Amino acid sequence: MTDETPKTEVVQDPVSGAVVPAHPVGEETALRLTLTTPLYRGATIAMFLSGLGFSAAAPQIASFLVNDLGASLTVAGLYYLTALTAPVAGYLVGARSDRTGNRLGLFRLCALAGFLGWAGIAFSTQLWMPFVISAVVLGFAGAATSQLFAALHDQLAQTPRASNDGVVAIVRMALTAGWVIGPVAGAFLAAQTSARVMLFATALCTLAQILPLGALKDVPTSVPATAHGATAPAAPGVRVMAPLLVFTALYICVYAGESIKYAYLPIYMNDQLHLAPALSGAIIGIQPLVELVLMPVAVVVARRTGMMKPMIVAAGFGVAANLCFALTGTAAGLFAGQILMGGVWGVFAALGIIAAQRLLPVAVATASAIFLSSTALSSALGGLTGGLGAAAFGLPLVFLIPAGFAAIAVIGLILMARTKAARDL
Numbered sequence: 001m002t003d004e005t006p007k008t009e010v011v012q013d014p015v016s017g018a019v020v021p022a023h024p025v026g027e028e029t030a031l032r033l034t035l036t037t038p039l040y041r042g043a044t045i046a047m048f049l050s051g052l053g054f055s056a057a058a059p060q061i062a063s064f065l066v067n068d069l070g071a072s073l074t075v076a077g078l079y080y081l082t083a084l085t086a087p088v089a090g091y092l093v094g095a096r097s098d099r100t101g102n103r104l105g106l107f108r109l110c111a112l113a114g115f116l117g118w119a120g121i122a123f124s125t126q127l128w129m130p131f132v133i134s135a136v137v138l139g140f141a142g143a144a145t146s147q148l149f150a151a152l153h154d155q156l157a158q159t160p161r162a163s164n165d166g167v168v169a170i171v172r173m174a175l176t177a178g179w180v181i182g183p184v185a186g187a188f189l190a191a192q193t194s195a196r197v198m199l200f201a202t203a204l205c206t207l208a209q210i211l212p213l214g215a216l217k218d219v220p221t222s223v224p225a226t227a228h229g230a231t232a233p234a235a236p237g238v239r240v241m242a243p244l245l246v247f248t249a250l251y252i253c254v255y256a257g258e259s260i261k262y263a264y265l266p267i268y269m270n271d272q273l274h275l276a277p278a279l280s281g282a283i284i285g286i287q288p289l290v291e292l293v294l295m296p297v298a299v300v301v302a303r304r305t306g307m308m309k310p311m312i313v314a315a316g317f318g319v320a321a322n323l324c325f326a327l328t329g330t331a332a333g334l335f336a337g338q339i340l341m342g343g344v345w346g347v348f349a350a351l352g353i354i355a356a357q358r359l360l361p362v363a364v365a366t367a368s369a370i371f372l373s374s375t376a377l378s379s380a381l382g383g384l385t386g387g388l389g390a391a392a393f394g395l396p397l398v399f400l401i402p403a404g405f406a407a408i409a410v411i412g413l414i415l416m417a418r419t420k421a422a423r424d425l
Contacts, residue, residue, distance in 0.1 A: 030166025039155050039219075040167050042212035043148050044174045049212075050145060051178020053205025056186025056198060057118065061130075064195040069127045080259075080383060082134035083376035089139035090146055094369030103151035103218050103365060107144050111209045114141030118203035122196045142376075144209065145175070146368035149353050153364045155219045162303070169299045169350045173292055176349055180288045236363050241370075243421035244359040248371050250416070251352060252378040253409040254318050254344065257402025259382030260389075261341070265325060265334070268395045275331055283334050290342025295350040307351050307425040308417040314347035315413055318406030326399035355425050381405075 034040040065071040065079060097106050117137035121130045152171060156164045190198040238245075269280045301310050317340045324337030356371035357364045382402065389398040416422045 028161075028163060030163040030170055033161070033163055034167050034170045037155075039151065039213070039216055040171065042214065042216065043152055043171050045212035046148060046209040047145070047171050047175040048178045049205045049209050051175040052182045052185065053118075053178075053202040055179040055182030056189070056205070057202040059183050060186055060190050060195055060198055061121075063190075064121075064199065065127070065130065068195055069124065069130070071127055075127070077383075079131060079134065081380060082131055083139075083142075084380055085135045085139035086142045086376040087370065087373040090143045090369035090373035091366065093140060093143035094146060094150075094363070094366035097147055097150060097365035097369075098363040101154075101218055101220075103147050103154065104213065104216060105218070107147035107151065107213075108210050110141050110144035110147060111206055113137050114144060114206035114209075115203045117141050118199055118206055122199035122203060141206065142373060143369055144206075146372045147365060149357075149368045149372070150365035151218060153357050153368075158219060165299050165303065165354060166296065168354055169295050172349050172353065173295050176288060176292055176295070176345075180285075180292070236360060236366065240362070241360060241366075243416075243419065244356055244367055244370060246412070246416060247355060247359055247422075248374045250315075250409045250412040251348065251371065252374050252381060253405040253412070254315050254348065255375055255378035256382035256385070256405045257318060257322055257399075259379045260386035260398065260402050261322075261325070263383070263386055264390060264395055264398055268325075269334065272395060273329070273331070279331060283331065283338055286335060287338045287342045287345070290339050291345045291349060294343055294346025298347045298350040302351055306423075307355050308413060308422050310347045311351060311355070312410060312413045312417065314344045315406055315409040317341070317343040319403050319410060322399045322403035322406060326396050326403065329396070358425055359421055 028036070034044055061079060062073075062076040065076040066073065071079075093106055093110065097103055114137075117133050120133045120137065124130050124133070149168070149171075152168060156167060186198050186202075189201060266280065266284070269275045269283065275283075298310055298314075321337040321340035321344065324333045324340065328334065328336070353368060353371060356367045360367035385401050385405075386398060389401040393400070
């Protein structure tokens with residue numbers, strides 16, 4: 001007698017690593033699951049508020065330092081180096097989270113730190129104050145995002161589904177959507193009121209992240225609590241963390257081009273190509289729109305091919321994009337470059353945090369913190385090499401530098417794809 005039971009297609013869930021049915025009966029879509037689950041829904045709203053607030057302040061902070069506190073352009077530029085404390089603070093918060101399992105409690109504390117930090121900057125009366133506040137307080141505030149993604153991981157791992165990776169992508173898309181709206185909203189608010197009002201609005205957005213999550217508690221995990229005499233698990237050693245650290249270093253190489261692009265592409269378009277402001281704005285604005293469209297596509301592709309192949313292709317897009325900036329000299333070439341950059345971040349924004357957590361499954365909060373806080377290091381790397389490159393090569397050839405960084409990432413990801421840790425992604 002033959003077995004006529006239908007075969008069920010299975011996939012590996014990128015979040016939990018479990019093998020689950022690809023299309024199980026009654027399976028909820030990622031969107032429906034996000035809307036109906038309090039943690040997922042709250043995290044989506046919180047990430048939108050986070051992106052909205054931070055991206056509103058980021059383009060305005062240098063002008064605030066110059067116009068309101070009397071800083072020189074050089075000193076104002078040094079403000080961005082204060083973000084170098086973020087990886088250290090993120091690691092400390094992540095390690096504490098992994099020892100205790102207290103994801104949402106630490107998330108709320110970090111969001112509160114963000115409110116106090118941005119409010120302190122808004123009311124600063126001396127130039128040194130924003131520098132100290134950013135280095136000490138906002139470094140810990142940045143860990144809020146990593147704690148929220150760790151909490152998502154814990155709950156998603158409780159019920160492996162094929163749609164779990166889609167939930168993470170939707171939450172990450174909300175963060176990107178905030179970054180699309182934030183710069184415009186921040187510029188408008190600052191113009192209509194003042195930079196101080198805009199910065200305090202950023203503080204309110206940061207604090208408001210807490211509200212969508214209400215009084216939700218963490219999902220119980222296998223992490224033993226330190227209370228009642230329980231022994232906390234040891235922090236993972238460097239050898240265990242090596243795959244994550246290598247992946248993060250390659251991500252830094254990809255991301256380093258962003259600070260170079262945002263510093264010099266507007267200058268190149270305005271001063272050398274003499275493009276109309278509307279055209280320049282359209283070129284800058286096309287990237288996040290492409291990114292939002294491609295993020296769910298990246299999840300679908302990764303489900304079939306694994307994560308490494310899409311990320312290798314995306315890093316290759318980074319090489320091509322920067323070559324477009326450096327060599328084309330036309331608006332069409334810049335549009336092409338920005339569309340390619342949308343492809344880069346459509347993939348890495350959707351898959352990067354999931355890959356980082358999978359590379360260090362014994363400490364997902366630490367993994368999240370290390371990966372997400374690495375943008376500060378990449379911004380510093382891009383700012384330093386971009387400044388030296390602009391002086392040495394001028395515009396637009398400075399964009400050959402991020403093309404080189406992206407090429408290093410392509411080679412590194414290809415080599416990493418052959419390792420055992422990456423083959424499981």
